[in-house]
Amino acid sequence: MAEQRGTVGGPVLTEWFATADLHKLNVYESLGGYSALRKVVKEMTAAQVIDEVKASGLRGRGGADFPTATKWSFVPKDHPGPKYIVVNADESEPGSAKDRYLMENSPHMLIEGAAIASFAIGGHAAWIYIRGEYDLPFEMLRDAISEAHAKGYLGDQPFGTDYPLDVRLYRGHGAYICGEETALLESLEGKRAQPRSRPPFPAVKGAWGMPTAVNNVETLSTVPWIMRHGGAEYAKRGTEKSKGTRMVTVSGDVQKPGNYEIEIGVTYRHIIEELAGGPMPGRKIKVFWPGGSSAKVLPASMLDTSTDLDGLKALGTMGGSGGIIVMDDSHCVVKGAARLLRFYAFESCGKCTPCRVGGNWAVRTYERILAGQGSQIELGILERVSDGLQNGRCLCGLGDAAGWVIESTMRHFRNEYEEHCLHNVCSVEAALVNA
Amino acid sequence: MTTLSERLIEEIRELPAKYPQPRSAVMPALDLAQEEAGYLTAEAMSEVAAALKLDPGYVEGVATFYTLFHLQPIGKHRFYVCTNLSCTLRGANEIVEHVKGAIGVHEAGELSKDGLFSYEEVECLGACEYAPVMRLDHRYEKDLTNQKIDGLIAERRNPIPSPPRGEGQQGGAPGAGFARPGASRGESPLKGEGRKPAAAPRRRTKKSG
Numbered sequence: 001m002a003e004q005r006g007t008v009g010g011p012v013l014t015e016w017f018a019t020a021d022l023h024k025l026n027v028y029e030s031l032g033g034y035s036a037l038r039k040v041v042k043e044m045t046a047a048q049v050i051d052e053v054k055a056s057g058l059r060g061r062g063g064a065d066f067p068t069a070t071k072w073s074f075v076p077k078d079h080p081g082p083k084y085i086v087v088n089a090d091e092s093e094p095g096s097a098k099d100r101y102l103m104e105n106s107p108h109m110l111i112e113g114a115a116i117a118s119f120a121i122g123g124h125a126a127w128i129y130i131r132g133e134y135d136l137p138f139e140m141l142r143d144a145i146s147e148a149h150a151k152g153y154l155g156d157q158p159f160g161t162d163y164p165l166d167v168r169l170y171r172g173h174g175a176y177i178c179g180e181e182t183a184l185l186e187s188l189e190g191k192r193a194q195p196r197s198r199p200p201f202p203a204v205k206g207a208w209g210m211p212t213a214v215n216n217v218e219t220l221s222t223v224p225w226i227m228r229h230g231g232a233e234y235a236k237r238g239t240e241k242s243k244g245t246r247m248v249t250v251s252g253d254v255q256k257p258g259n260y261e262i263e264i265g266v267t268y269r270h271i272i273e274e275l276a277g278g279p280m281p282g283r284k285i286k287v288f289w290p291g292g293s294s295a296k297v298l299p300a301s302m303l304d305t306s307t308d309l310d311g312l313k314a315l316g317t318m319g320g321s322g323g324i325i326v327m328d329d330s331h332c333v334v335k336g337a338a339r340l341l342r343f344y345a346f347e348s349c350g351k352c353t354p355c356r357v358g359g360n361w362a363v364r365t366y367e368r369i370l371a372g373q374g375s376q377i378e379l380g381i382l383e384r385v386s387d388g389l390q391n392g393r394c395l396c397g398l399g400d401a402a403g404w405v406i407e408s409t410m411r412h413f414r415n416e417y418e419e420h421c422l423h424n425v426c427s428v429e430a431a432l433v434n435a
Numbered sequence: 436m437t438t439l440s441e442r443l444i445e446e447i448r449e450l451p452a453k454y455p456q457p458r459s460a461v462m463p464a465l466d467l468a469q470e471e472a473g474y475l476t477a478e479a480m481s482e483v484a485a486a487l488k489l490d491p492g493y494v495e496g497v498a499t500f501y502t503l504f505h506l507q508p509i510g511k512h513r514f515y516v517c518t519n520l521s522c523t524l525r526g527a528n529e530i531v532e533h534v535k536g537a538i539g540v541h542e543a544g545e546l547s548k549d550g551l552f553s554y555e556e557v558e559c560l561g562a563c564e565y566a567p568v569m570r571l572d573h574r575y576e577k578d579l580t581n582q583k584i585d586g587l588i589a590e591r592r593n594p595i596p597s598p599p600r601g602e603g604q605q606g607g608a609p610g611a612g613f614a615r616p617g618a619s620r621g622e623s624p625l626k627g628e629g630r631k632p633a634a635a636p637r638r639r640t641k642k643s644g
Contacts, residue, residue: 082455094519094559101564132503133515133560135573173462174502176558190458192500208455251521251563258564293520293559323563325521339520343558349500 012225012234012245013218014261017105023140025147028108034153036227037112040119041161046077049120053223055231057243062088062179062216063292063320065242065309068223074203075121075211083123084212086188086202087114087220089130089137090178094293094343095323098247099217101259103130103137106221107144113220115154115165116227121213125166129184132173141169176347180396181214183349194351195396218247218322238264242309246322250276253283253328262307264319269303272326283328287412291320293340294401296408297333317408332428333413334420337405338366344402355399358389362406374421382406382417438478443471447486460487461497465504474505502557510546510553512591514538515570516579518556521563530567531556533581537588551591 021027028034040049054069075083087110091099103110114126130138145167148154158165175193177183182196185207206212222244226234235243242264248271251257255277262271268290272278279285285300290307296317298305305312309319327336345359362385369378389403410417419425437444447464451457464487468479475498484491498504514534518527531554535541538552546553562568565577576587 091561092559095521095563096559097561097563100561131561132501133557133570135570136575170459171462171466172501173466173504174557175500187462188459189456190454190461190497192497208459210455249563251566252524257566325524325563327524331524336520336524339518339523343519347558 011261012237013102013109013221013247014105015225022106023104023108023144025108025144025151028106032228033108033224034112034148036224037115037153038159040116040227041159041163041165046120046122049116049227052231053120053226056226056234057231057238057241058219058222058226058234059242059309060216061218061222061246061322063093063294063318065313065319068215068219071203071213071215072117072120074201075123075213076204077122079122079211082125082208082210083121084207084210085114085117085121085123085126085220086181086185086207086212086214087126087128087217088179088181088184088214089128089134089217090172090184091134091217091321092131092176092179093321093323094340095249095251095289095325096292096321097249097251098259098322100134100137101249102217102221102247103134103141107137107140108148109221109224110217111141111144111148111154111167113223114167114215115158116223117213117215117220118165118167119163121211124164125168127168127170127188127207129170129172129178129188131178132171138169138171145169175349176343177349177396177398180398183396184214185212192349194349197395216321239306239308239311242307242319246307246319248307248322248324250324250326252288252326253279253285253331254326255280264307264309267304267306268298268324271307271324272303276324276326279326279328283330285326286329286331287327287333287409289323289325291318292323293325293343294318294397294404295320296404297412299412330428330432332426333409333416334366334426335370337409338363338370340405341366341402344398344405348398348402352394352396352399354388354393355402358385358399359402361385362389362402369417369420372424374424376422378421379410379417382410386410437482438472438476439468439482440471443467444482444486447483451487457487458489461489461494462501465494465498469504474508476506507544508546509544510538511551512572514552514554515557515560516554517558517560517562517566517568519559521559522566522568525566527567527579530569530579530581530584533584537584549592552588 016022016031019027050069050072058068059065060068089099118126154165154167156164170188172178172187178187178193180195181202183193187193188207202212202214204211238244245261245263247259247261249259254272260275287297287299289295289297307319312319341362345363348355348359350356365378365381368374386403386406389399419427447467450460450464454460464483468483469475472479480494480498481491484494516531534554538547540547543555544553560568560570562575567579568575568577
């Protein structure tokens with residue numbers, strides 16, 4: 001278990017969320033909003049902005065944990081044409097709802113962060129790619145962007161300077177794969193969203209062939225705070241290598257599902273039992289997904305695991321997108337895994353054979369198992385398919401994630417799989433019937 | 436005689452200029468076409484392709500990739516019910532069954548007799564803290580119950596008093612929970628952002644995943 005540091009400071013992202021009408025520019029500004037962007041464009045250089053974010057230790061909150069300042073510094077400084085920030089607002093990871101929560105509460109925070117990021121990479125336009133289902137956040141961002149233009153904070157001369165900055169919106173139309181950054185770029189270019197092979201990486205050849213940094217909503221929403229308070233202040237929060245705070249969404253079998261901002265380093269027990277109110281009365285937590293459905297599951301015996309990003313990686317799982325799905329003892333792990341495999345099979349873009357074929361293979365195997373037609377053979381198939389989906393056999397992580405669901409649920413709940421496959425019994429359901 | 440109106444074709448022709456490369460206009464254009472025509476017919480897609488100077492097959496290829504483009508007739512009001520894991524754990528399959536019964540259809544995509552409704556099971560909508568959830572008429576309906584579904588249907592069958600759109604849905608409860616490491620058991624975070632506890636654990640049924 002990683003260290004737990006003492007309490008330092010307060011919330012970052014949700015600092016102002018108790019204020020009514022925070023989505024309106026005048027309210028956001030009255031609390032200090034847009035002071036960071038003003039300072040950046042009027043007083044700072046791009047290198048200084050990157051240094052400040054570097055000092056904060058901020059790492060990407062979309063799931064890959066990649067250091068944000070490093071990502072920005074990969075964008076070539078001497079590129080003659082346009083460079084872009086692309087905001088990944090395609091939040092579709094099962095269990096994750098925090099980007100929606102941030103955008104609905106404080107759209108200007110994202111817009112300000114995206115504009116600062118554009119400045120940092122020497123670009124002039126940020127494109128927010130937002131999933132099509134997010135109607136309300138889309139409308140709020142659209143209105144907020146036009147407010148910022150009207151006020152002269154975006155446009156040809158933001159804050160009276162000669163550094164044009166714009167934030168644009170692009171709506172997705174329903175495809176989980178668009179959360180993968182190169183698939184998102186394909187989609188933004190008006191194509192079927194199929195991941196690209198890398199290299200070239202987006203920093204060299206991204207949106208419309210131009211150097212691009214793709215950042216998550218939460219990552220960019222953190223940036224204005226860092227510029228207001230300094231990177232060092234942000235770095236006081238969190239653990240040694242996982243600085244700061246982050247959003248988590250807790251869903252499933254808990255009494256108070258919700259979005260919570262946590263200091264990185266708190267335990268899952270704290271989040272699930274204290275913040276989210278623990279299991280339903282009379283129930284026990286059985287298993288949880290620590291960072292979206294794509295993170296390998298951890299059994300309840302590991303609730304004391306820290307949210308430290310590298311600690312989770314060392315356990316073979318990840319903090320991912322912060323979506324914590326909790327399942328209690330009234331639910332069958334095999335059925336849960338079967339449902340998720342249906343998801344991954346459906347969302348496979350079809351480009352890579354292991355993912356396209358393996359996902360469906362797993363779904364059919366789960367269907368046989370749940371129809372009482374399982375045997376030792378099905379257990380073997382699941383193990384082989386799980387392996388075939390993983391280990392970099394595909395262009396993106398979707399196939400791996402599908403494999404991880406099978407592998408991790410089988411590793412921790414082999415007994416439930418064997419009951420289903422070998423004895424056609426679901427002890428979870430049997431217990432409910434007898435209760 | 437075209438499927439899409441002259442005005443819309445004109446609007447679509449102006450879309451490419453809004454993007455660094457014209458091809459990016461294909462999804463916004465299909466969106467407009469679907470909004471006007473109800474769903475994307477082969478003719479509508481061809482007209483979009485012509486307006487954007489793209490190959491019709493290419494445009495159809497894009498349309499078929501994304502779940503929010505419909506190539507078949509759909510209800511005026513569509514229930515996009517999430518049945519991914521978080522929603523299923525909180526009864527989404529029962530909600531789907533209730534929706535089917537209430538609008539009188541047997542399968543996803545089927546139109547209700549009055550043509551007003553259809554439903555689809557969809558993947559995670561990104562509102563897991565409000566599970567079970569669905570998207571209906573461009574808004575999320577949260578914490579679904581059978582009674583709530585009945586109310587939503589009734590409002591749309593008899594839409595006289597006021598359009599049931601969007602009011603008071605912003606954000607979720609204000610006030611962020613901020614957890615500090617090392618907080619002792621029982622100590623509450625600075626502010627609670629969680630939602631009210633549900634009444635009782637839900638019984639599992641055969642269908643839930």
